[in-house]
Amino acid sequence: MKNRICIIYTGGTIGMKETPYGYAPVPGYMEKTLRSMQEFKEAEVPDYDFIEYAPLLDSSNITVENWNQIGKDIRERYCDYDGFVVMHGTDTMAYTASALSFMLQGLSKPIILTGSQIPLCKVRSDARENLITSMIIAAEYSIPEVCIYFGGKLIRGNRSTKVSSDMLIAFDSPNYGPLAEAGVNITLHQKRIRAESKELTFCPFENNQIAVLKIFPGIQFEIFENIMTDKLKGIVIEAFGAGNIPQNDDSMIRMLQKAKSNGTYIIVCTQCPRGSATIGQYETSKHLAEAGAICGFDMTVEAAVTKLYYLLSRQYEPKEIRILMESDIRGELSRDV
Template identity: 30%
Template sequence: MAEKKLLLLSTGGTIASAVSDEGLVPKESGEDLLKRVSNLPYDIDVKDILQLDSSNIQPEEWRKIAEKIYEYRNDYDGIVLSHGTDTMAYTASMLSFMLQNIEIPVVLTGSQVPINVVLSDAPDNLRLAFAAAATCKPGIYLAFDRKIMLGCRSVKVRTINFDAFESVNIPPVARVTSDGIVFNKDVQIHKCNKKCVLNTKINPHVAMIKLFPGFDPYLLEAMVDNGCRGIVIEGYGLGGMNYIRRNIVGAIGKLIKKDIPVVASSQCLYERSDLTKYEVGRLALLEGAISARDMTSESAITKLMWALGQGMDVHEVAQFFDTDVVGEVTIEDEK
């Protein structure tokens, strides 16, 4: 069997960082990373596209990354994207929407410790990412600490532990055991039944609010008055929002009437939001709030940006959130 031809796109991050007077700064190139991972059974090319701490990766960088993946996708069997961990889940989710129906596996990875440190987790994560890029079905993935996760379901949950990422509300696509990569047959990957079309049109003028007791609903209107075009609200429990004294529910109704979509998710990391169960959720639903169901916050905010970038109005956004586009949401949870 011919060896797989893979591409490493490097963007900086902790994995490529070195100590400086200002702290850890991305300095290593993609070739430097590859030199520290020996005996890989693949034909690997390397291209450096960014050299940034991922805290500085924003919509402009998302577009550039997506454009490069789209440009090179037909030349390789798979692509690995090295990336800082802090915003990697956001990038993975956004790439899932920008590159729907991608024909090859694209695997994001990084590390908690720079690759030039003796006990770094970077070499193992890179090996896993290359193996995933060579064996996974087409799609956007995140590989970390012996787990391969769907990109739009990945969340960073730890700051220093090597087990930094988890697959939320669905199991990992695969795990590494003594038998190698073992795929989970229960995780369904969207089939590539259409041609991949690059679509980087997004509207980043959105906000994500974590509700807390005493939050002033007038702040929502103030954000809209200053250019915000959509809001994700992380409500309590199943997505509940208060309406006594500080009427969040009423504020949502006003925003919906102004064609500002409001997506209701849960502050809880696991399981779904369900606006139908309690009065505080039903009232928000009646005002037009859009349920995020079991989506991650990273996926909800990037999906909202992408939807608004397509020029969708509030009703079209609601329909879009009622659709499982890339595996980001479980629709059948709500009947």
């Protein structure tokens, strides 16, 4: 008997169809196409059930509520399948993969997000390989993680980031090697894969206010002071290099102190694709340290944002949130717990 997986189709380029107004998602089109394709009837391809969201979502419109819905759908069907494939638009796929990795704790089977840069309906599409390989890995391999499969590589979801809008290798995992690679054979890198767990728990996210601020030369921090209210629960700062920010005037200090007095969590990540933030390594990060900023180390911004959503939703005490943000809880950063 063949293994069975669940495919959750949320939308995205992979299932779009040509219309007089350009590519657009068409309800029912994706499932009908898959059922008609000979590749999906081959012995190597697992049996599957298909869930299509209504309405189909452009990934640019994905919200916290959509993350919760995907997580809930997986949890409710978790015991019925050997693995899950989530078809998703590429623009925010790394955010969704990171979010699912935190809200679904205790995985014992694969959850793989995939999509494509070219729709399945086109002759020269990357959709077939991405989807078929995702299905095979989800059904046949013991990888108890939320992952992204794209362009021949399976990468940890909360280590992923989109690196290209027009190349077929659209995602990378800059600070952590792939969990598997698909060439002529599918090769697992077993030492990089997290240990299997046996008890799944699901934590939906509360819709807290979180902001992201990217530092740039000449930034005027006073512009951002007005968003520093007590409603803002956290701000992720994309700093220069190892966690540095300009020290040109007092507006930056005022902004940071206002955030601190409001109890807003300040998380510092690096803008560099590779490497780590380290608060206090240079003098230009001293004001971050004085404001009680939390070091994001080598977390992606996607992971930092969704991890904070998760910890706030668990309603941990502030001290515990600070400790856990700087600890590795799902393989999202390179630091011992």
